[in-house]
Amino acid sequence: MLPNLPRASLLDFCRRMLLIRHFEEALVDLYNKGHFRGHYHLYIGQEATGVAALSCLRADDYLFSTHRNHGHLLARGAEPKRLLAEILGRADGYNKGKGGTFHTAVASLGFLHTSGVVAGIIPLAIGTAYASKALKNGRVTACLFGDGALEEGAAPEAFNLASLWKLPVLFLCENNGKYGAGQAVGAAQSSSMAAHPLTDLPQAYKIPSQQVDGVDAGAVHQVILDAIKKIRQGEGPQFIETQTVRWPGSETNWPTVPVPTDVALAWDVNSVPEKVREWYRSSDPLLIFVRELVEAEQVTREEIAALERKAKEVIAEAVSFALASPYPKPEEALKDLSA
Template sequence: MLDLDSKWRYFSNMLLVRRFEEELIALYKTGKFSGHFHVCIGQEATAAIAMDLLAQRDHITTTHRNHGHMLARGVSEKIALAEILGREAGMNSGYAGSFHLTAPELGFLSTSGIVGGAISLGVGGAYACKQRGDQSVTMALFGDGALEEGVSFESLNLASLWKLPLVFVCENNDATLWTPSGTLSKEHAVSDLCDLPRLCGIATKSVAGLDLNELNSTFTLAIEHCRSGAGPFFIEVKTARWPGNRTQWPEPVTGRTDLNMALGRQTIPDEDREWFEVNDPVLKIARQLANEPAGDSKLLEIDIAITRRMEVAVEFALSSPYPNARKALDHVFA
């Protein structure tokens, strides 16, 4: 079980990710950057736990839905935001944009926006870990959509055959694209995604993306399993669909998250009631912490501090110049 300090720490990380994504949507709506982008609202708990439990020497691969992973691993919100806005001060000097944020100094390999990219690159990271023989592991984070790609089967098979220290993390957010009829299409013939790695003899566990304790014990188990040389481990994290994350141009359908909803000081609207009451991981942990002594005021203090941090980040990103256009010719080769 997580101690109280850890819970507060995780809550802060999760709230930072939430405020970051909300800010991003607002910046997009006011035309501060272009292109499409993906947010991880509803998946903050996974990011907070997973990125915290990995060691410094471990590797990580992630996808276009990477913002939470970066921030939870310790990337400054200022340089992450500047990158998404295409600015010179961005963490990847404006080359990456939202899709490809990466911080190799924190263990990240290339961040792929190609479905099936992160899961398969992760196999490479784990291969390098095994070659080094230093008990390091790689964690590949990807969405349920990745398991529709053929390369994912090849990756599962190879990782199992070679007993690679790879934690597969499938963040099952059910973020399927729209069909022309306006309904969501069914993408998987299996109803239990863990059946796929199981076929390859990989240890699996499915866990709810809302419960910090359960996430903590599952990720701890998986990482230890891989470090011990027992081969890969597959975690399916089930997160509920954020009502606004259907499209590649997310809309702030639930507005800015109001922590007062967790404190009983704000009525919960009928629309999206299930999201606010049950499925929002930030509000869920906030409700638990609100029951601690002086919990409610501490929650709001943290929110004020994080909101201020985001204001500073926005100011920082918007005041950073765009890169010199000629820099487009740099970095083609190392």
């Protein structure tokens, strides 16, 4: 369903989801052409969660994210060109090319840290939440992580303190292990967790917890809005598990784009290779959102196509900017470090 928001906000959701999708697809091309090295992870398939959830935060809130952070940063308003330069290890990147895909931090957006260390951010997030509570500044900390993070000891240790001290923190667990469209929310089982449902774990620490369909922007928006309201009222931490079906391009060890996204696929997926067609037909959050917008007569197909052309232009400019940006000088290596 569509979020209960004015048309301009819905179009803004659409714009952000399109930016994320085309940014990530462009990144695969850059990797395949040898413009950066090392592992990387894409946010495709989870756009509705990131965009809807982060829209509920205030500009002065704190955020922490994981190895799958590009979509979160873009949803929060990061500039595609500076994010891309960072991933390519260039001097004009947000962290002068020293953070890379796994560790881009954008403090001006409240993103104090993103980390490739699974669950590494969870104890840090309760640190800012503790500070906010002590300072009484009303800020919420949003801690975004995957289902796999729950298997690390850092997660339950942080849940315990967050609950005991009623810290203003949102634990948003993106479970991308759901294996079939149409499967009920709640049926998704993480391949790395014995606990099932995953919400059993935070609930053991008396943290109110809910599951929601992460492909459904309207449902995510409603649940996160409610959770943040409770946190700001001083009720302590809240845990939300969003469930998405893993994008087929992320099934392989290295991301691959099975078919370049074109919003026209929202109405006809016949050009998609049969092997992956079902995902684009029924589990792609972007195509679902676009279809809902048109069905609700909020926008025409032509307007959506124009939004997509604009997103592609922005990404093409970002690619040119990032490729033209120099690598950091060797003497930069030991600057901006703390030990």
